[in-house]
Amino acid sequence: MILLHAFHAEWLKRKRSSASALVIAGSLFTPAIVAVVRLIHYKGLPAIYAADSFWPKLWRASWESMAVFFLPLGAMLATSLITQIEFRSNAWKQVHTLPVSTAVIFLSKLAVIVVMLVQFLLLFNAGIYVSAMLPSLLVPGVPHPKGSFFSLPLLRENALYFAAALPIVAAQYLMALRSNNVLVPIGVGFMAWVGALAAVSSNFATWWPYSYTTIHYLRDTPKGAHFAAYTSLHWAAVGSFLLLSAVSYGLFVTKTDRG
């Protein structure tokens, strides 16, 4: 029960925060670009909208930038910014003098970040749907897209991307809890993401949690054919998340200076 109240309190802290704005902007950016580009180049739309593969193609196209860029960077930035609220507000000392256990403090904040990740994916899905429907509503002659958005394996795909992003959340959470300077987790996270981009051409990337969302996207493409046999990616992601979270909690609970 106290965990629920603590979660509610943490959820309130993210109101009007830059992390909340980032979740909205990051999740809707690609769909917005897709919609704008289609509205500008509307002449070829009737053929595209009449194709049987309309939804799978839009889904893949939208996920390309999301899997490689927005999802890992969004998870990295949102986690760092949410955690840094306490440092920026000089509030760790207040948090640690509340009548709750250290585990509740740790878990409630992590839970808020995880829920924000879900929110990010939900908004992105809604954005894809709206980006598809807008041209058919606004441009005369563009038919309603063939097939249904809901025929896509939405739940499975979102769950797999969600799992693939979890290690980034855990790693960033660990760093952000340790450093009172927001630039440290963001800087290290950015370098880790660049390292992931460099690593995806080889199988070493499977050892690098920052590359999991990219691998998940690439393995159905010729570029990522070498990952096709790597079926335990999401278990590795969940395992890394749990391991990093456990290390993070261990460091958090043994901290001698609490604000």
Added chain:
Amino acid sequence: MIVETANIHHRFGHHDVLGGVSMQVPAGSIYGFLGPNGAGKTTTLRLILGLLKPQRGEVSIFGKRFDRHRIGILKNVGSMIESPSLYDHLTAAENLRVLQLIHRCPESRIQEVLELVGLGDTGRKRAKQFSLGMRQRLGIAAALLHRPSLLILDEPTNGLDPNGIIEIRNLLIELNRGHGCTILVSSHLLTEIEKIATHVGILGRGELLFQGTIEKLRRHRQQVLSVRVSTSDNAAALQTITQHGIEARLDEGEIVLPALTGERIAALNRRLTMRNLDVYEIRTVRHDLESMFLNLVSE
């Protein structure tokens, strides 16, 4: 005792900040925790609240060991250490709502404490737009939200204007007398503490140099240190005084004598007037609390 520390030590690196502080805060008191900047007041308060782990010694609150009953103890403790902890992107009410959700006190209490500290009409204004004084008041409101029986405040009047200082002082007195709240308040200003405290602890160089009631401190103050005399001819008066075996000297246009009894002061006055010297003033100089405080911490 509501708060009791037993020989707590703390060191940052190779620097000893606290060298065995045994503080005792009685129930129902306003305990003024005095000391110059850097004396270790904030470190002591952070140790009491568990924000730092004692390297040696023990902290007990409400008669229970803090390390063993942390959550139960914190349910009845309100605190503000150094600057207030505020979420700048939230309003005053939202800042308190975050805490109210944890303390599970009635939601109506938020407006109540905001009114109490004079922030009842801040509405949708965010904390980042607050002045230093308003931030301080909101920090105090946060500490009071759940009606704690022990309030620990570190320099709560920092940044407040004279009117604000008086209001906070009256608020603390009201909380103590009207609601029985024990208050541990730190300050480097003796004059401020003197006006509200029932008990005082003076910390200097990481050690508790004085601890006791404010009356004990005042009794010390009542001791006469010297007598100062001003006459129409101080040189002649000085000669008369020394002829009668009293050590005296001239200082800033006055004659300074050691402490004398009332009878001896009256006899001295008679002697001076018999010598046709006009006596303008005879006054006793007592312990000034400020100088006493400075003496304690600089010894």
